[in-house]
Amino acid sequence: MEYFKSGLKSVLGAQQPGAQPSGAETVERLVERVQSSTLLDDRRDACRALKALSRKYRIEVGAQGMDTLKQVLEMDQLDCEIVGYALDTLCNITAPEAFEEEERPELSHESLLHVGEQFTEIFIKHTDNVGLILGFLEEYDFRVRWPAVKLLTNLLANKPKDIQEIILVSPMGVSKLMDLLADSREVIRNDALLLLIQLSKGNANIQKIVAFENAFDRLFGVISEEGYADGGVVVEDCLLLMLNLLRNNTSNQNFFKEGSYIQRLSPMFELPAEGGDDGLWARNKASTIHFALQVVRTLVSPSNPAQVTASCQKALRASGILESMCGILMASGVPVDILTETICAVAESIRGNPSNQEYFSSVLAPSTPPREAIVVLLMSMVNEKQPFSLRCAILYCFQCFLFKNEVGQSQLVQTLLPSSTEVVALTSGQLLCGGLFSHDPLSNWFSAVGLSHSLIENPAQREQLLRVLLAASTPGSSPISLLHQAMLLLQQHGKVQSKLGLLILLSTWLSHCPLAVKQFLSIPASIPYLTGQAVSTERDDNEELVQGLCAFLMGICVYFNDGSVPNFTQEDLRHLIAKRVGLENFLDKLGEVSRHEMYSTAFKQPQLRPRTPSDLLLDHEFCRLFKALEGMIIKAVTANVSGGLLNGSVELSQTDNTLLMQYKDLIRDQDRRFYELEQANEALKQENKLANKQIEELNNTVAQLRDQNMVLKAHVNSGHAIFTTPSQENSNILAEVERMQNECRKKDIIIKKLEEVKKLQTETVTSQLQNTSINEADKSNEQAQSDLEQLRSKLIETEAKLEQALSTGAQLEQLKKDQDDLLELLAYQEFKIASLKERLKLLGEKVDEDEEVEDSVNIPSETIPTKS
Numbered sequence: 001m002e003y004f005k006s007g008l009k010s011v012l013g014a015q016q017p018g019a020q021p022s023g024a025e026t027v028e029r030l031v032e033r034v035q036s037s038t039l040l041d042d043r044r045d046a047c048r049a050l051k052a053l054s055r056k057y058r059i060e061v062g063a064q065g066m067d068t069l070k071q072v073l074e075m076d077q078l079d080c081e082i083v084g085y086a087l088d089t090l091c092n093i094t095a096p097e098a099f100e101e102e103e104r105p106e107l108s109h110e111s112l113l114h115v116g117e118q119f120t121e122i123f124i125k126h127t128d129n130v131g132l133i134l135g136f137l138e139e140y141d142f143r144v145r146w147p148a149v150k151l152l153t154n155l156l157a158n159k160p161k162d163i164q165e166i167i168l169v170s171p172m173g174v175s176k177l178m179d180l181l182a183d184s185r186e187v188i189r190n191d192a193l194l195l196l197i198q199l200s201k202g203n204a205n206i207q208k209i210v211a212f213e214n215a216f217d218r219l220f221g222v223i224s225e226e227g228y229a230d231g232g233v234v235v236e237d238c239l240l241l242m243l244n245l246l247r248n249n250t251s252n253q254n255f256f257k258e259g260s261y262i263q264r265l266s267p268m269f270e271l272p273a274e275g276g277d278d279g280l281w282a283r284n285k286a287s288t289i290h291f292a293l294q295v296v297r298t299l300v301s302p303s304n305p306a307q308v309t310a311s312c313q314k315a316l317r318a319s320g321i322l323e324s325m326c327g328i329l330m331a332s333g334v335p336v337d338i339l340t341e342t343i344c345a346v347a348e349s350i351r352g353n354p355s356n357q358e359y360f361s362s363v364l365a366p367s368t369p370p371r372e373a374i375v376v377l378l379m380s381m382v383n384e385k386q387p388f389s390l391r392c393a394i395l396y397c398f399q400c401f402l403f404k405n406e407v408g409q410s411q412l413v414q415t416l417l418p419s420s421t422e423v424v425a426l427t428s429g430q431l432l433c434g435g436l437f438s439h440d441p442l443s444n445w446f447s448a449v450g451l452s453h454s455l456i457e458n459p460a461q462r463e464q465l466l467r468v469l470l471a472a473s474t475p476g477s478s479p480i481s482l483l484h485q486a487m488l489l490l491q492q493h494g495k496v497q498s499k500l501g502l503l504i505l506l507s508t509w510l511s512h513c514p515l516a517v518k519q520f521l522s523i524p525a526s527i528p529y530l531t532g533q534a535v536s537t538e539r540d541d542n543e544e545l546v547q548g549l550c551a552f553l554m555g556i557c558v559y560f561n562d563g564s565v566p567n568f569t570q571e572d573l574r575h576l577i578a579k580r581v582g583l584e585n586f587l588d589k590l591g592e593v594s595r596h597e598m599y600s601t602a603f604k605q606p607q608l609r610p611r612t613p614s615d616l617l618l619d620h621e622f623c624r625l626f627k628a629l630e631g632m633i634i635k636a637v638t639a640n641v642s643g644g645l646l647n648g649s650v651e652l653s654q655t656d657n658t659l660l661m662q663y664k665d666l667i668r669d670q671d672r673r674f675y676e677l678e679q680a681n682e683a684l685k686q687e688n689k690l691a692n693k694q695i696e697e698l699n700n701t702v703a704q705l706r707d708q709n710m711v712l713k714a715h716v717n718s719g720h721a722i723f724t725t726p727s728q729e730n731s732n733i734l735a736e737v738e739r740m741q742n743e744c745r746k747k748d749i750i751i752k753k754l755e756e757v758k759k760l761q762t763e764t765v766t767s768q769l770q771n772t773s774i775n776e777a778d779k780s781n782e783q784a785q786s787d788l789e790q791l792r793s794k795l796i797e798t799e800a801k802l803e804q805a806l807s808t809g810a811q812l813e814q815l816k817k818d819q820d821d822l823l824e825l826l827a828y829q830e831f832k833i834a835s836l837k838e839r840l841k842l843l844g845e846k847v848d849e850d851e852e853v854e855d856s857v858n859i860p861s862e863t864i865p866t867k868s
Helices: 002-013 023-036 040-053 058-075 080-093 109-113 115-123 128-136 142-158 160-169 173-182 186-199 204-212 215-226 233-246 250-258 263-269 277-282 286-299 306-319 321-330 336-350 354-362 373-381 388-402 406-414 428-436 441-452 459-465 482-492 496-510 514-522 526-534 543-559 570-581 583-595 597-604 620-638 654-718 728-804 809-842 851-857
Strands: none
Touching: 023 040, 023 058, 040 058, 040 080, 058 080, 058 115, 058 128, 080 115, 080 128, 080 142, 115 142, 128 142, 128 160, 128 173, 142 160, 142 173, 142 186, 160 173, 160 186, 160 204, 173 186, 173 204, 173 215, 186 204, 186 215, 186 233, 204 215, 204 233, 204 250, 215 233, 233 250, 233 286, 250 286, 250 306, 263 286, 263 306, 263 321, 286 306, 286 321, 286 336, 306 321, 306 336, 306 354, 321 336, 321 354, 321 373, 336 354, 336 388, 354 373, 354 388, 354 406, 373 388, 373 428, 373 441, 388 406, 388 441, 406 428, 406 459, 428 441, 428 482, 441 496, 441 620, 459 514, 482 496, 482 514, 482 526, 496 514, 496 543, 496 620, 514 526, 514 543, 526 543, 526 570, 526 583, 543 570, 543 583, 543 620, 570 583, 570 620, 583 597, 583 620, 597 620
16 A cells, blocks of 8 residues: 555645646545545545546556545445446446556556556455445345455455455355345346356355355346357356356255256257257357356366266256257267267266166267267277367267276277177277277277277286287288287377287286286287387487387286296296396386376376377376285286206205305394294284374364354354254364354454554544644744754854864864854754744744745755764
């Protein structure tokens, strides 16, 4: 505030006598008029003028008038018109954006943008100010309620966290905001929606209270009034508020599902009659449906607790929303972004749910002849002309369809196995195998990863896929197995993306399947290729990932090796890695994978969210497999690497044998002690685990008690009756909260009393100063004249002493210093006399002019001493 006032002083000081009053002077006069006028009409007119000036002269009005405007809100609450002017003026002062009318050449545009934030910070230093604004929301008059809503929106935009905390502890603060949704005036209701969207961002406690205040019923009421998908931006705001209340909030998600609100979403996805699809998207409904799809995805997100997701998936199926989304999926003319979001919503609605997965497998596309929806989607996925985001969404949907779906995985593999009946229709398995041979690296990656998901957690299908045979490229040659063909493609492809896709497929296929490892080791070029990649030093274009995955695949061949392939047993492969690759190098290559940026990105969530096609390198399920097997592979590869050096092939002397036996005994003793320590460590781990579990339970209990306390406070603040008896812990918490609230009330009363005393003292002192200022000025003038005469006499005496002390240099310097000090004091006294006479003139007293006074008035300010 001082910064703004200092700026105003400089502006006021720049005015020339006789010139038109500046904006700052006008603002100052209007503020003084609001403060001093006894008639309400005069104060109202002044407030109206301040409102008109508050956009162009925002800094001046805010710096000089904020306290006055707050005083108006407190003292003139019964007059809606003046309160409305004050609220509108505060809205302009705290606006988060700069106004076009503002003319501030001395301030940059960025500085103007922070003006509203600075005034907001000043305004909310006293939290009662926010409570005062919340109180005006109860006033039905449009001139008061609407600007109060806008002012709170501005305060939230500038200081969201602070305002959230203030409203959270304000009695019935959230309830007052929720009541605005029932306002029949659309402009207030719509602005209240925007206010609640800002208020509910990132604050779980507020989200729970808003939901508890019947928010979902009110929002669906507004959506119904506006016509669901035809409602435009108002319906979008309602859905956006729902998203804030539901995202990462398990309590509200359960409340939404148990309240049967999922069924009330179904009209949002109703398509018009046949032939009307183009009109659906031409009427700008795309954005509204996009938000509705996001609400569905929030309810069935993989990051939610499994039981919440499962129950919401069941409700989506029962309410017909899943069927409606599949209808949009197969409709024509759907915009790409809506189609992409719909595919992802369908994916998460069927992920891990056998009933929904079975339904999705039966969905047919309206084509001639009819084709399965899965096949139609895969055709788009392997088509390089389709948008990249759409292809990623289709792969995600396919992965969710196969997730924990052994029936779907088996059906996919069966489409690739030899059959006695001729298959005419195109199958999903054929599309994926065709994508492996594509010249498009993205199609290679999509197809390989999609095929790998038919093998996850399904050893039976790993063995079944070994039976798949592909026709040889050379006429007359025998068919080649899919595993062999995948290895040949890995050797032939030069693109990193293609190599990574095939390595992900092979790693998933060979893990937990010794039979697949046996066939892979029987391919002549398999191990030499992997060894060559593992010793490579090329570091360009994510080649380190290729080398790391080749090392990982070699490790799988070691760990899941049944020893049935000559020259490639576990021991043979260990020695090969130790001699050709090097243990240190092998471990370094393996560690490159988990250190890569894309590994951590892919590991976080199942859905693919690459910014560009080049970011599509690793798959979520593969990252989970890598993490599970990495430690076991390291242990298997490094086991008994040096055992061959002491296998008895080297003859030792008797002394050496004795020494060797001593070392063996020592090692056995150390192994025994290590085993005992390991057992003790395991026991401590179990105790620690139990303790952590107890701590976690206590933390959960504390969190639940806090939530219950918040809800209880919301009950109390909103005036609702509490029918349940709180537990002892809740009683203690409520008692503590009540005690703190009582202390706060006592302190508030003391502060208000002190402010009243201070105000009374200020008024008394001001009145006394007005009555006695002339007498004090006369007395000060007489005293100053007396002091001046004394100083002149001292100056004469000093000059006489100076003439006597010319011979003594030290005394001369001291006397000169004394003379300078006296001269400065004399100048200061003369200046003080002149100032007092000027003050007498201003107070209306007659003062005699003389030459000394005229001279003293013109003394420059620089000569005024600070203090002798």
